[in-house]
Amino acid sequence: MSERILVIGACGQIGTELVEALAGIYGNGNVLATDVREAGNVPDVPYRKLDVLDQKGVAQIIMEFRPHQIYHLAALLSATAEKNPKLGWQLNMDGLFYVLDAALEAGVGKVYWPSSIAAFGPNTPSLNTPQYCVMDPNTVYGISKLAGERYAEYYFKRYGLDVRSIRYPGLIGWKAAPGGGTTDYAVSIYYDALQSGHHNCFLREDTLLPMLYMPDAIRATLEMMHAPADQVKIRSSYNLSGMSFTPTQIAESIARVMPGFSISCEPDYRQAIADSWPGSIDDSHARADWGWKHQYDLDAMTADMLHNLKTVKGIGKP
Numbered sequence: 001m002s003e004r005i006l007v008i009g010a011c012g013q014i015g016t017e018l019v020e021a022l023a024g025i026y027g028n029g030n031v032l033a034t035d036v037r038e039a040g041n042v043p044d045v046p047y048r049k050l051d052v053l054d055q056k057g058v059a060q061i062i063m064e065f066r067p068h069q070i071y072h073l074a075a076l077l078s079a080t081a082e083k084n085p086k087l088g089w090q091l092n093m094d095g096l097f098y099v100l101d102a103a104l105e106a107g108v109g110k111v112y113w114p115s116s117i118a119a120f121g122p123n124t125p126s127l128n129t130p131q132y133c134v135m136d137p138n139t140v141y142g143i144s145k146l147a148g149e150r151y152a153e154y155y156f157k158r159y160g161l162d163v164r165s166i167r168y169p170g171l172i173g174w175k176a177a178p179g180g181g182t183t184d185y186a187v188s189i190y191y192d193a194l195q196s197g198h199h200n201c202f203l204r205e206d207t208l209l210p211m212l213y214m215p216d217a218i219r220a221t222l223e224m225m226h227a228p229a230d231q232v233k234i235r236s237s238y239n240l241s242g243m244s245f246t247p248t249q250i251a252e253s254i255a256r257v258m259p260g261f262s263i264s265c266e267p268d269y270r271q272a273i274a275d276s277w278p279g280s281i282d283d284s285h286a287r288a289d290w291g292w293k294h295q296y297d298l299d300a301m302t303a304d305m306l307h308n309l310k311t312v313k314g315i316g317k318p
Contacts, residue, residue, distance in 0.1 A: 003109075004030050006067035008052055008099065009074030010042050011035040013176040013187075014114065014168075014217070018071060019045060021218050032065050036074070052095035059102040069225065071112045072099045077181040078118050078141040079270050085140040092144035100155050100163070108161075112225055115149050115167045115237035117210060118142035122276045129278035131239045131285045138276050149236040156235040164224055165237035169281060172301060173214030174308040182273045183209055186250055189263070190305045193254050194316040198262045201247045205265045208279035212242040213296040213304070220292055227290040234285060241281035242294035243301075253302040 005022050009015050010033035019042040023031045033042040034050035050057055052074040062070070074095050081088025096113060103111050120129060121136035137143050145167075152163040170183025178184040178191070185201050186209075192199040212220075220240055224232060245253075251263040286292035296304070309315040 002026075002030065003068035004065060005032070005069050005071070006062065006065055007031065007033050007071045007073065008050060008058075009035055009072065010047075011037050011040050012073060013171060013173060013179050013214075015071075015073045016042055016176045017173060017214055017218050018073070018221065021222060022071075025222070032061075032067070034061065052098065053091060055094075055098045058095075058098040059105065062099075062102040062106045062108065066106060067108055069110045069112070070099060070103055070108055071221075072096065073114060075114075075144075076141065077179055078116075078139055078273055079182050080179075081141040081144075082139055082269070082273070088140040089144055092141070093147060096148050096151065100151070100161065104155070104159055104161055110162045110164065110225060112221065113148060113152055113163060113165050114221075115145045115165050116142070117167055117169050117277050117281065118273075119145040119149060119167060119237070120276075120278050124278060126279050128280050128282045129239070130282050131234070139273055142276075152237065153235040162229060163235065164232055165235075166220060166224060166240045166286075167237045167281075168217060169210035169212050169241050171212055171214055171217050172305065173217075174305050174313065175214070182270045182277075183211065185247065186211060189247070189250060189254065190302075190309055191315055193258055193261050194306065194309055197258070197260060198264070199251070201263055201265045202268045202270050203247055203265065203274050204267045204271055205248045205263070206246050207271070207274050208244055208246050209274060210241045210244045210278060210281045212240065212294065213301040216242050216294045216296055219295075220286070223292065224286070224290055231290045233289050238286045238289075239281050239283040240286055240292065241283045242296060243298050244280040245298050250298065250302070253298050254306070256299070257302060257306055
């Protein structure tokens, strides 16, 4: 395919893996990776520094590159945004507006913007959370994601911009280090298993959260973006899920591979964030509309995570 693809926020947990997948489809030279960092960690594709809060810079790079698709991933995540809520709101909302407006001006074909289960809240049904329900987020990250969903749908209906979105659950992958998300304990726990054999979790041991292994998340993103427009029937954001587990359950899965692994739990401020989120997700709309189906369960993910962290990244005791 000869389409040009622009990825904004390319150096994060999703971006590092999505850029690689996009380059495999469209060719390295057709994917432009951008991030606020001076140098990217996305090899073999062109890279440019871009601050998504630089409105002129965002518009300029979109006009120059003329992408057919934009993947806008730049955001301040849940736990980090709670430490600086005004910056969290500014980065998450102004950045989205700048991208959507510049995409309209340049005639971009499709824009992808991720939402999150953080858009739900304490009065949302916590188990098998439906696509349509009460949404009352109580973190600045969640509030910005809910507002972003409404604007994504607004730009589609008002201006005809083909904006597509997925509400990601917690994402777990081995290629990028843990970031500033509340669900990132489920990445750190694998590092600690290999490095020390013990993990001290910042969530309560029975905290049930929906999760998805990164290969499934990347595949879901691409499947939705490649689906015909008439199959993408929800223009706010699609529920998506693969599995739900607690810190105890993920520790038990690791212990089945690494006997002797242990976990302790000392909940901190992130517990309140997790308590406001669903424990499991109904993603039947994604399955019906564009054929979503996850491939990894907890034990399959554990085996793959430990193998790759150890053999590819060299994580573990010397």
